[in-house]
Amino acid sequence: MELSPPPLFTFGVITDVQYADIDDGFNFSRTRRRYYRSSLQLLRNALSGWSLSAVKPDFVLQLGDLIDGFNKPRGASQAALDAVLREFASFPAKVHHVWGNHEFYNFSRSELMKSPLDSSSYAERSPTGSPVREDIYAYQFSPFPGFRFVLLDSYDVSLLGRQGSSLHYNTAMDLIKLHNKNQDLNCPPELKHLSRFTMFNGGFSQDQLDWLESVLSVADEKKERVIIVSHLPIHPDSTDAVCLAWNYDDLLAVLRSHSSVVCYMAGHAHDGGYCLDKDTGVHHLTVDGVIETPPDSDAYAVVSVYTDRMVLTGSGRIADQVFLFS
Numbered sequence: 297m298e299l300s301p302p303p304l305f306t307f308g309v310i311t312d313v314q315y316a317d318i319d320d321g322f323n324f325s326r327t328r329r330r331y332y333r334s335s336l337q338l339l340r341n342a343l344s345g346w347s348l349s350a351v352k353p354d355f356v357l358q359l360g361d362l363i364d365g366f367n368k369p370r371g372a373s374q375a376a377l378d379a380v381l382r383e384f385a386s387f388p389a390k391v392h393h394v395w396g397n398h399e400f401y402n403f404s405r406s407e408l409m410k411s412p413l414d415s416s417s418y419a420e421r422s423p424t425g426s427p428v429r430e431d432i433y434a435y436q437f438s439p440f441p442g443f444r445f446v447l448l449d450s451y452d453v454s455l456l457g458r459q460g461s462s463l464h465y466n467t468a469m470d471l472i473k474l475h476n477k478n479q480d481l482n483c484p485p486e487l488k489h490l491s492r493f494t495m496f497n498g499g500f501s502q503d504q505l506d507w508l509e510s511v512l513s514v515a516d517e518k519k520e521r522v523i524i525v526s527h528l529p530i531h532p533d534s535t536d537a538v539c540l541a542w543n544y545d546d547l548l549a550v551l552r553s554h555s556s557v558v559c560y561m562a563g564h565a566h567d568g569g570y571c572l573d574k575d576t577g578v579h580h581l582t583v584d585g586v587i588e589t590p591p592d593s594d595a596y597a598v599v600s601v602y603t604d605r606m607v608l609t610g611s612g613r614i615a616d617q618v619f620l621f622s
């Protein structure tokens with residue numbers, strides 16, 4: 297019998313836990329139930345599933361919205377964060393935390409940068425790469441020779457997490473108002489191709505795109521394979537138009553100009569999504585969210601990486617999938 301080779305490395309993925317110690321509710325349009333309290337148990341299921349799996353993950357990617365914005369008006373932000381971090385505390389592998397809109401509903405950017413949700417201490421300090429602007433939460437690491445992960449900040453240009461009087465805030469306000477004429481900026485513009493210009497989304501500054509350019513140029517030269525992760529999806533075929541990053545097209549253009557990129561992973565759109573960018577062979581995966589997953593199911597995955605592919609084994613609502621490197 298021929299044994300299949302072991303993976304080079306393995307990682308876990310989970311997103312949109314949105315924990316709050318409150319009764320079930322619904323999304324804005326009342327089409328999906330949200331299980332705020334039992335999302336904590338689903339996080340526990342993920343951590344024990346990863347711990348018990350035959351090939352244990354070397355690290356975990358948490359793609360944002362770990363606790364829900366409803367914690368803030370209840371004065372429960374810190375208690376909710378403590379509750380989820382207690383679950384991670386006994387987990388033996390590194391957890392890379394992405395920031396989503398719900399992180400900014402609960403905490404300021406400077407609070408996040410001092411919190412355990414800032415996992416940038418796991419960044420590779422590469423003398424060859426240029427540093428990213430200090431107020432941007434983005435970093436890179438290489439868990440295995442020939443592979444690189446880049447964590448990006450989807451709320452770099454946003455009304456969330458930027459101080460009301462700052463230049464960054466005013467730039468974001470000018471941009472959103474150009475496209476969104478509604479009184480309530482959380483209410484999306486009616487035109488589908490502009491519907492992403494809401495307050496619960498954001499985008500990537502030129503500084504962050506330039507930094508990514510420099511990281512990917514080095515990766516191209518080294519013939520590495522790069523997986524990029526962030527909270528907001530960037531390919532229109534991988535998600536609902538209302539969930540896309542404001543300047544998704546700018547980031548797509550960067551990805552398309554670098555041969556090293558093999559995959560982009562995001563959260564935010566709780567129904568998940570997937571597409572293959574045919575021109576480049578880049579896989580765009582939007583991971584199903586925990587918060588809209590019933591207590592008798594699950595929403596987490598294990599991804600095993602081989603020289604020519606990534607094999608995703610999903611739990612509960614997340615389907616198994618194979619991503620071939622082109």
Ligand SMILES: Nc1ncnc2c1ncn2[C@@H]1O[C@H](COP(=O)(O)OP(=O)(O)O)[C@@H](O)[C@H]1O
Pocket residue numbers: 323324361365397398480482483484496564
């Ligand atoms: N269509 C909409 N019109 C007005 N406000 C909305 C709309 N959709 C969402 N919101 C508001 O935007 C905020 C973020 O929405 P939410 O559904 O919590 O985001 P997420 O999908 O990230 O959980 C909430 O305050 C919500 O009430």
